[in-house]
Amino acid sequence: xxxxxxxxxxxxxxxxxxxxxxxxxxxxxxxxxxxxxxxxxxxxxxxxxxxxxxxxxxxxxxxxxxxxxxxxxxxxxxxxxxxxxxxxxxxxxxxxxxxxxxxxxxxxxxxxxxxxxxxxxxxxxxxxxxxxxxxxxxxxxxxxxxxxxxxxxxxxxxxxxxxxxxxxxxxxxxxxxxxxxxxxxxxxxxxxxxxxxxxxxxxxxxxxxxxxxxxxxxxxxxxxxxxxxxxxxxxxxxxxxxxxxxxxxxxxxxxxxxxxxxxxxxxxxxxxxxxxxxxxxxxxxxxxxxxxxxxxxxxxxxxxxxxxxxxxxxxxxxxxxxxxxxxxxxxxxxxxxxxxxxxxxxxxxxxxxxxxxxxxxxxxxxxxxxxxxxxxxxxxxxxxxxxxx
Numbered sequence: 001x002x003x004x005x006x007x008x009x010x011x012x013x014x015x016x017x018x019x020x021x022x023x024x025x026x027x028x029x030x031x032x033x034x035x036x037x038x039x040x041x042x043x044x045x046x047x048x049x050x051x052x053x054x055x056x057x058x059x060x061x062x063x064x065x066x067x068x069x070x071x072x073x074x075x076x077x078x079x080x081x082x083x084x085x086x087x088x089x090x091x092x093x094x095x096x097x098x099x100x101x102x103x104x105x106x107x108x109x110x111x112x113x114x115x116x117x118x119x120x121x122x123x124x125x126x127x128x129x130x131x132x133x134x135x136x137x138x139x140x141x142x143x144x145x146x147x148x149x150x151x152x153x154x155x156x157x158x159x160x161x162x163x164x165x166x167x168x169x170x171x172x173x174x175x176x177x178x179x180x181x182x183x184x185x186x187x188x189x190x191x192x193x194x195x196x197x198x199x200x201x202x203x204x205x206x207x208x209x210x211x212x213x214x215x216x217x218x219x220x221x222x223x224x225x226x227x228x229x230x231x232x233x234x235x236x237x238x239x240x241x242x243x244x245x246x247x248x249x250x251x252x253x254x255x256x257x258x259x260x261x262x263x264x265x266x267x268x269x270x271x272x273x274x275x276x277x278x279x280x281x282x283x284x285x286x287x288x289x290x291x292x293x294x295x296x297x298x299x300x301x302x303x304x305x306x307x308x309x310x311x312x313x314x315x316x317x318x319x320x321x322x323x324x325x326x327x328x329x330x331x332x333x334x335x336x337x338x339x340x341x342x343x344x345x346x347x348x349x350x351x352x353x354x355x356x357x358x359x360x361x362x363x364x365x366x367x368x369x370x371x372x373x374x375x376x377x378x379x380x381x382x383x384x385x386x387x388x389x
Contacts, residue, residue: 011053011054011055011078011080012053012054012055012076012077012078012080012081013051013052013053013054013077013078014051014052014053014054014057014073014074014075014076014077015039015049015050015051015073015074015075015077016049016050016051016052016057016071016072016073016074017043017047017048017049017071017072017073017074018047018048018049018050018069018070018071019046019047019048019069019070019071019072020046020069020070021046021069022069023046023047023048023069024042024048026048026069026071027040027048027050030052030056030059033059035052035053035056035059036052036053036056037050037051037052038050038051038052039051049074054076054078054080054081057073106170107169107170108140108142109137109138109139109140109141109170110135110137110138110139110140110141110167110170110171110172111137111138111170111171112137112170112171112172113127113130113135113137113171113172113174114171114172114173114174115127115174115176116173116174116175116176117175117176117177117178118176118178119178120159120178121157121159121160121176121178125157126153126174126176129153129156129157130149130153130172130174133149133152133153134149135149135165135172141167141172146165146166146167147165147222148349149165150162150163150164150165151163151198151349151351152348152349154197154351155348155349155350155351155352156348158352158353159178160176160177160178161177161178161197161384162176162177162197162384163175163176163177164177177197177384177385189243190243190387191229191230191241191242191243191387191388192229192243192244192385192386192387192388193210193225193226193227193228193229193230193244193385193386193387193388194210194225194226194227194229194244194245194246194248194383194384194385194386195223195224195225195226195383195384195386196220196221196222196223196224196225196226196248196250196382196383197222197382197383197384198222198250198252198380198382199219199220199221199222199252199253200219200220200250200251200252200253200382201217201218201219201220201250201251202214202215202216202217202218202219202220202248202249202250203216203249203250203251203379204216204247204248204249205226205227205246205247205248205249206246206247206248207227207244207246208245208246208247209227209229209242209243209244209245209246210227210228210229210231210242210243210244210245210246211227211228211231211244212226212227212246213225213226213227213228214226214248220250220382226246226248226382226383227244227245227246227248227383228244229241229242229243229244229388230388241388243385244385245385246383247381247383248381248382248383249379249380249381249382250379250380250382251357251377251378251379252354252377252378252379252380252382253375253376253377254346254347254349254350254375254376254377254378255346255373255374255375255376256342256343256345256346256349256373256374257342257371257372257373258338258341258342258345258371258372259338259369259370259371259372260334260335260337260338260363260369260370260371260372261329261334261337261338262328262329262334263326263327263328263329264326264327264329264333264337265324265325265326265327266324266325266326266327267295267322267323267324267325268322268323268324268325269297269320269321269322270321270322270323271321272293272320272321273318273319273320273321274291274292274293274296274318274319274321275289275316275317275318275319276289276291276298276300276316276317276318276319277289277314277315277316277317278314278315278316279312279313279314280312280313280314280315281312286312291319292319293319293321293322295321295322295323295324296319296320296321296322297319297320297322298317298318298319298320299317299318299320300315300316300317301315301316301317301318334370335363335370335372337372338363338370338371338372339361339362339363339372339374340372341372342361342371342372342373342374343359343361343374343376345374346359346374346375346376347376349376350376350378351380353380353381354378354379354380355378355379355380356376356377356378357377357378357379358376358377359374359375359376359377360374360375360376360377361373361374361375
């Protein structure tokens with residue numbers, strides 16, 4: 001489509017039929033008034049067909065009344081007429097817009113979880129762990145650091161050595177690498193590489209199979225090749241694949257940052273009390289006096305009344321009503337609470353079996369807010385096997 005035709009389509013044009021005594025005079029008056037006409041053709045002595053811009057059609061009505069001609073539109077072509085057709089169907093436009101918006105919104109979220117690699121690890125337990133980390137259906141995965149989520153879950157279960165998560169459209173792909181069970185033997189016939197599970201600095205490397213690709217003191221990234229299973233002979237005569245395995249220890253840093261709270265919620269007694277009593281027959285509770293308060297603490301008496309010779313006893317105590325109160329923390333208490341929570345969050349990231357070398361706690365101020373920061377440095381084995389692609 002040429003530029004002229006595109007321009008005509010965007011602005012719209014009509015094919016009209018002029019019928020009267022002298023239809024050519026109407027066409028001449030239109031051209032004289034600056035209205036372009038094209039594709040003129042005569043059907044008979046009283047009928048003329050031509051094409052004109054849609055915006056100039058109203059000028060034709062003023063002329064045909066004076067020239068005693070009848071004008072009829074044969075066809076409407078162009079964008080304005082299509083938009084007018086859509087505008088008359090507003091609910092259709094609204095439905096299309098809502099559908100596009102909903103499709104875009106849904107495409108940015110996780111709806112399905114695909115888990116592979118679970119043999120000893122219960123898949124249902126792993127799904128529950130993902131839910132606890134916030135990876136529920138409908139969650140926007142861009143708001144989470146998936147590598148940190150995988151490291152946090154792998155640190156909680158001895159069955160997992162490494163957990164890889166990545167988003168594929170509306171799917172969350174989870175690849176579990178299980179740790180070797182006690183007494184399990186390596187399958188040395190399967191060619192593989194040894195790659196890094198975490199970022200760190202190599203402190204020790206011993207290659208029992210394959211060829212080491214890093215040295216002590218090197219900084220490695222997650223997924224980096226540590227021991228290659230594809231080996232070239234020393235004389236360069238051949239290349240073969242073997243099972244790469246060994247021990248690669250690295251210093252790994254786990255860090256957490258928590259904003260210092262300004263208030264603390266505590267439970268305080270109001271002074272209101274109510275008696276408590278319960279009747280037991282053997283190990284069964286037959287009757288009990290309930291608590292009249294919304295929140296209360298039960299203080300049981302040490303002695304119980306035994307109804308001999310029957311196997312019944314009566315236990316009694318006191319309900320003490322408690323309510324939540326909010327207290328403003330002092331600067332020292334805010335600092336200690338932030339450091340305690342930051343250390344707890346950092347230690348939760350440390351996997352079982354890792355040796356803690358150092359714990360560093362400090363506070364920082366950003367934008368007028370106080371934060372507690374804890375950095376835990378560990379030494380751990382960061383190698384896991386990966387099939388040679």
